[in-house]
Amino acid sequence: MNIFENYKQKILSIINDASSKGIILLPENLSGINVDSTPKSVDFDISTNVAMILAKPNSKSPLDISKNIIELIKNSDPKIDLIEFAKPGFINIKFSNKFWSEFSKNVIENEEKYGSSKLKGKKILVEYVSANPTGPLHVGHCRGAILGDVISKLLTFNNNSVSKEYYVNDHGNQIFHFTYSVFLRIREKMFQEIFPIDNKDLYPGDYLKDIAENIIIKKKDLDFSDYEKIKDKLKIIVVEESLRLIKKNLQDLGINHDNFISETQIVNDQEVEKVIKKLKEKNFVYTGKIKAPLKENINEWVERDQLLFRSTDFGDDKDRALQKSDLSWTYFASDVAYHNTKLNRKYDKLINILGADHAGYIKRISSVVEALSGENNKLDCKVSQLVKLIKDGKPFKMSKRKGDYITVDDLLNEVGKDATRFIMLSRSSDVELDFDFTKVKEKSKDNPLYYVQYCYARISSVFRNINSNVKNKIKIKNYSFKYTKDEINILRKISEWPRCIQTSSNKLEPHRIPVYLFELASDFHSYWNMGKEDVKKRFIENDNITDDKIVFLKMVSIVIKSGMNILGVNTPEKM
Numbered sequence: 085m086n087i088f089e090n091y092k093q094k095i096l097s098i099i100n101d102a103s104s105k106g107i108i109l110l111p112e113n114l115s116g117i118n119v120d121s122t123p124k125s126v127d128f129d130i131s132t133n134v135a136m137i138l139a140k141p142n143s144k145s146p147l148d149i150s151k152n153i154i155e156l157i158k159n160s161d162p163k164i165d166l167i168e169f170a171k172p173g174f175i176n177i178k179f180s181n182k183f184w185s186e187f188s189k190n191v192i193e194n195e196e197k198y199g200s201s202k203l204k205g206k207k208i209l210v211e212y213v214s215a216n217p218t219g220p221l222h223v224g225h226c227r228g229a230i231l232g233d234v235i236s237k238l239l240t241f242n243n244n245s246v247s248k249e250y251y252v253n254d255h256g257n258q259i260f261h262f263t264y265s266v267f268l269r270i271r272e273k274m275f276q277e278i279f280p281i282d283n284k285d286l287y288p289g290d291y292l293k294d295i296a297e298n299i300i301i302k303k304k305d306l307d308f309s310d311y312e313k314i315k316d317k318l319k320i321i322v323v324e325e326s327l328r329l330i331k332k333n334l335q336d337l338g339i340n341h342d343n344f345i346s347e348t349q350i351v352n353d354q355e356v357e358k359v360i361k362k363l364k365e366k367n368f369v370y371t372g373k374i375k376a377p378l379k380e381n382i383n384e385w386v387e388r389d390q391l392l393f394r395s396t397d398f399g400d401d402k403d404r405a406l407q408k409s410d411l412s413w414t415y416f417a418s419d420v421a422y423h424n425t426k427l428n429r430k431y432d433k434l435i436n437i438l439g440a441d442h443a444g445y446i447k448r449i450s451s452v453v454e455a456l457s458g459e460n461n462k463l464d465c466k467v468s469q470l471v472k473l474i475k476d477g478k479p480f481k482m483s484k485r486k487g488d489y490i491t492v493d494d495l496l497n498e499v500g501k502d503a504t505r506f507i508m509l510s511r512s513s514d515v516e517l518d519f520d521f522t523k524v525k526e527k528s529k530d531n532p533l534y535y536v537q538y539c540y541a542r543i544s545s546v547f548r549n550i551n552s553n554v555k556n557k558i559k560i561k562n563y564s565f566k567y568t569k570d571e572i573n574i575l576r577k578i579s580e581w582p583r584c585i586q587t588s589s590n591k592l593e594p595h596r597i598p599v600y601l602f603e604l605a606s607d608f609h610s611y612w613n614m615g616k617e618d619v620k621k622r623f624i625e626n627d628n629i630t631d632d633k634i635v636f637l638k639m640v641s642i643v644i645k646s647g648m649n650i651l652g653v654n655t656p657e658k659m
Contacts, residue, residue, distance in 0.1 A: 146173030
């Protein structure tokens with residue numbers, strides 16, 4: 085039950101009917117009409133700007149045009165208690181207790197599905213993480229991984245069919261460098277050879293020792309005397325071992341992908357050749373030269389004929405190379421082929437979660453998808469910005485053993501999964517995030533995770549006191565309640581949940597959910613604390629609890645539980 089969308093449709097119906105009767109004139113476009121919540125300082129439930137939108141075509145002030153509209157709205161709904169005009173042109177509406185009683189019934193009856201869309205959703209593919217299989221995940225990967233996972237959960241909750249995918253970049257020079265690095269670690273272990281730590285082409289992290297040791301144990305029949313003879317076979321083994329580490333990291337974060345797609349397999353299946361042929365048929369490729377990249381020395385750069393994609397036709401700043409002068413494919417060509425396989429699987433929407441270092445990649449890959457599909461809204465890319473770890477007000481450095489970065493294991497060992505997921509989502513993904521270890525461990529309002537979890541735990545404690553469980557379904561015969569002003573303030577917040585879901589889903593902005601949950605929890609804690617001074621505001625009086633209180637508590641718990649499930653965070657019943 086989205087009361088804002090419901091009343092928007094009701095108002096649109098009212099003014100369209102009034103227009104057909106010649107009472108008012110309508111503008112050509114009614115998209116500007118909205119229904120919103122009112123500020124806490126205003127004792128009304130919803131507000132609409134319809135008077136401002138209709139003022140100009142009717143050559144009247146918003147105040148004058150509102151007189152007819154107010155009357156029409158009031159007469160259309162007996163559950164409206166009060167309706168008034170407010171400057172500069174809003175119409176504020178206050179509902180009766182009957183409305184809120186029926187609202188409560190709707191929330192209780194829908195329970196876990198409250199807030200989700202009733203409409204048939206889309207078939208959506210979300211690709212996220214896709215880190216090179218060259219070692220464990222670091223903190224930068226962590227934020228993007230959680231973002232992709234929660235977007236997937238959010239879209240699923242909102243009635244979409246979602247597939248979660250990891251693209252394994254197991255083809256190219258970085259994999260051969262990584263494989264050779266592991267080989268040298270194997271030689272170090274088996275034959276006490278010194279690892280060339282100063283070689284910049286090699287991966288220095290000590291985690292390679294663990295991979296090397298696992299391979300020695302598992303592949304006793306493999307001859308490690310000659311790298312050239314075993315490099316192809318070893319590459320496969322090394323990637324498998326690295327992926328095992330990555331999958332363990334992801335599982336510890338509560339993340340499971342549906343598909344792992346191999347770049348090597350795409351190349352071997354000649355998907356690159358297939359998509360190049362497709363682009364040629366559409367006249368989107370040509371042979372030409374490109375200027376030196378910004379980081380290259382112009383004097384040393386040699387312009388050569390290359391196969392180029394016409395990405396400038398789709399708004400990119402330059403055309404992009406698909407094939408080098410030596411006829412080898414670029415990394416971009418493999419990505420083009422991969423995205424073509426996505427399109428071949430007939431998804432309605434493709435979503436990519438990219439790291440901060442790949443922000444410049446968005447335009448070229450979205451250009452390709454548009455060229456291949458003919459649709460400019462087929463691909464949506466979200467960027468996961470950098471994370472700064474802070475402890476005691478200072479940048480926090482952890483394990484040096486894993487290399488020159490902080491791993492997911494390090495982070496989870498320090499604060500746990502729930503804090504990691506919740507705080508990583510507490511700000512919009514397109515801005516940098518300060519992750520303060522001190523604050524996430526505090527048991528106070530300064531720790532939003534604790535404050536939300538404590539809200540659910542408090543509600544659970546009430547249900548335990550009445551020999552029930554907060555998870556149990558409740559059955560109330562008569563939904564006829566008289567809510568107090570303080571309770572209605574919280575009900576208003578609960579009514580915003582479907583809109584929060586809708587906006588978060590449409591904009592792919594899951595950070596709105598922890599923000600909303602914190603606000604709801606804050607409102608609830610404030611009301612709970614009133615009971616310390618006023619016995620009438622306590623939920624249990626003389627060992628009794630009324631139906632309205634049970635329903636009220638259950639509604640808050642439903643929304644908290646639903647939101648935390650989307651975030652992939654636990655809601656403990658005791659704290």
